[in-house]
Amino acid sequence: MSDLILFWHRRDLRISDNIGLSTARQRSPHVVGIFCLDPDILEKDDVAPARVTYLIGCLQELQQNYQQAGSQLLILKGKPSQAIPILAESLKAQAVFWNLDVEPYAQTRDEQVSNALQEKGIATEKFWDQLLHAPGKILTLSKEPYKVYTPFWRNWSQELKKSPVQALEDVQGLNQQQISLAKEAGIIDLPTAKDLGYLWENPLMLNPGETAAKERLQEFCKTSINNYQEQRDLPAIDGTSRLSAALKFGAIGIRTVWQATLELYENSRSDEVRESIQTWQQELAWREFYQHCMYFFPELADGPYRKEFREFPWDNDEDLFQAWCEGKTGYPIVDAAMRQLNETGWMHNRCRMIVASFLTKDLIINWQWGEKYFMQKLYDGDLSANNGGWQWSASSGMDPKPLRIFNPASQSQKYDPDGEYIRQWIPELKSLDTEYLVTGKIPTSELRQCGYPEPIVDHKKRQAEFKQRYKEVKG
Numbered sequence: 151m152s153d154l155i156l157f158w159h160r161r162d163l164r165i166s167d168n169i170g171l172s173t174a175r176q177r178s179p180h181v182v183g184i185f186c187l188d189p190d191i192l193e194k195d196d197v198a199p200a201r202v203t204y205l206i207g208c209l210q211e212l213q214q215n216y217q218q219a220g221s222q223l224l225i226l227k228g229k230p231s232q233a234i235p236i237l238a239e240s241l242k243a244q245a246v247f248w249n250l251d252v253e254p255y256a257q258t259r260d261e262q263v264s265n266a267l268q269e270k271g272i273a274t275e276k277f278w279d280q281l282l283h284a285p286g287k288i289l290t291l292s293k294e295p296y297k298v299y300t301p302f303w304r305n306w307s308q309e310l311k312k313s314p315v316q317a318l319e320d321v322q323g324l325n326q327q328q329i330s331l332a333k334e335a336g337i338i339d340l341p342t343a344k345d346l347g348y349l350w351e352n353p354l355m356l357n358p359g360e361t362a363a364k365e366r367l368q369e370f371c372k373t374s375i376n377n378y379q380e381q382r383d384l385p386a387i388d389g390t391s392r393l394s395a396a397l398k399f400g401a402i403g404i405r406t407v408w409q410a411t412l413e414l415y416e417n418s419r420s421d422e423v424r425e426s427i428q429t430w431q432q433e434l435a436w437r438e439f440y441q442h443c444m445y446f447f448p449e450l451a452d453g454p455y456r457k458e459f460r461e462f463p464w465d466n467d468e469d470l471f472q473a474w475c476e477g478k479t480g481y482p483i484v485d486a487a488m489r490q491l492n493e494t495g496w497m498h499n500r501c502r503m504i505v506a507s508f509l510t511k512d513l514i515i516n517w518q519w520g521e522k523y524f525m526q527k528l529y530d531g532d533l534s535a536n537n538g539g540w541q542w543s544a545s546s547g548m549d550p551k552p553l554r555i556f557n558p559a560s561q562s563q564k565y566d567p568d569g570e571y572i573r574q575w576i577p578e579l580k581s582l583d584t585e586y587l588v589t590g591k592i593p594t595s596e597l598r599q600c601g602y603p604e605p606i607v608d609h610k611k612r613q614a615e616f617k618q619r620y621k622e623v624k625g
């Protein structure tokens with residue numbers, strides 16, 4: 151019997167600290183990687199060119215890493231439930247291994263692939279890798295999934311976490327004859343993002359791949375993590391890790407990240423620094439919380455968690471939505487953030503909250519429009535985190551209290567007091583007084599001169615309007 155194990159990569163685009171891949175290597179010296187370009191994902195209408203560019207970059211490095219370890223990463227294009235069993239059968243693979251995912255589409259797809267492989271007599275094995283604690287491992291006293299973050303964090307942070315696992319090395323790949331068979335079974339050369347119809351030419355916040363992610367983690371741990379508590383909310387400062395895309399695609403293992411934080415924590419003597427490290431750990435827990443929520447409540451992906459919100463009387467004004475997308479609302483902090491998103495494929499977390507509140511509570515537009523627009527732009531776009539962030543901002547999610555309405559001017563004054571972030575992203579406002587920028591109260595004559603729009607809505611009136619509708623919906 152063949153000893154070949156195929157390892158199917160999905161959101162674990164690395165050879166180090168990869169539980170499923172490491173286990174495959176323990177079982178056999180003959181392990182070959184596969185990645186399947188799935189049209190059901192790549193041809194959806196919410197794909198961000200920046201995200202595809204990051205993905206392809208990660209795959210390029212993964213191919214090199216496989217080669218260095220002695221094997222190959224094979225690329226397929228097509229429905230995984232067809233393409234993978236055809237390849238596995240033609241190579242007479244003993245088994246296909248992969249790491250599990252929480253998303254509803256991924257779960258249905260995986261079941262189809264599993265069934266198709268089983269029909270051909272090929273074994274499958276699955277592992278939890280992308281989370282420090284798999285769904286079902288962190289439950290309330292009555293064995294229910296958590297719906298509120300704080301008690302989830304308390305429980306999650308107490309549980310012992312695994313250390314990073316051994317990287318793939320010294321492994322055997324396909325011989326020439328097997329490569330010919332694989333080609334007949336559908337493997338292709340890795341396409342570029344452009345070949346797939348996606349063009350993104352601006353620099354990404356983080357270069358794709360395992361090396362860049364590890365370097366970024368190291369740099370962050372030497373610098374910004376120490377002031378994270380103080381600086382994480384200041385969008386003009388490079389004060390956060392920018393590891394979100396690496397974590398979404400698994401260019402870095404979550405155990406590697408966690409271990410780095412533990413070492414820092416243990417070696418630090420300052421309470422302030424320790425607090426900063428813990429605050430960052432809490433962000434990693436938010437990531438896990440939203441993934442657990444998506445796993446247990448997959449209906450989140452389709453709409454508001456709270457039923458009453460299904461009937462919410464949104465205005466859904468197309469022109470206002472367009473102005474929001476383009477960063478032309480006349481609210482400088484909102485526009486700066488939307489322009490950062492459009493130009494870089496990334497947006498600072500504080501600003502994600504500000505623009506989400508503005509879309510839902512000032513423009514009274516359905517949060518799902520914003521959720522989709524974010525997915526069309528973000529290079530770290532991730533169903534669980536994005537949906538969680540939007541439902542939190544719209545107050546339609548599991549934990550709606552308190553009703554959060556952000557005042558753009560107060561947010562600017564607090565988090566961008568010198569107007570630095572606004573000036574960076576809205577160059578036409580560069581020479582205006584800071585007071586104008588952060589209060590948003592810019593005289594009409596100045597607005598005309600700069601070619602910048604008047605505010606498209608009145609914040610005070612609109613938030614009162616939202617509150618009224620919210621009260622009615624809540625009954």
Ligand code: FAD
Pocket residue numbers: 382390391392393394395397398433434436437438440497498499500502503506524528530531532533535536537538539540543
């Ligand atoms: P850091 O501050 O360094 O945080 C470290 C890591 O923790 C992040 O990389 C991320 O993996 C995780 N994390 C941090 N905050 C959150 C959070 N609130 N929810 C879930 N995970 C978190 N994050 C995404 O990864 N993808 C998304 O599509 C996404 N959409 C969002 C939409 C809205 C409306 C909001 C309010 C937040 C969204 N977030 C999303 C969460 C957060 O904004 C980003 O994770 C963060 O800005 C990424 O930058 P960073 O890597 O420098 O974060």
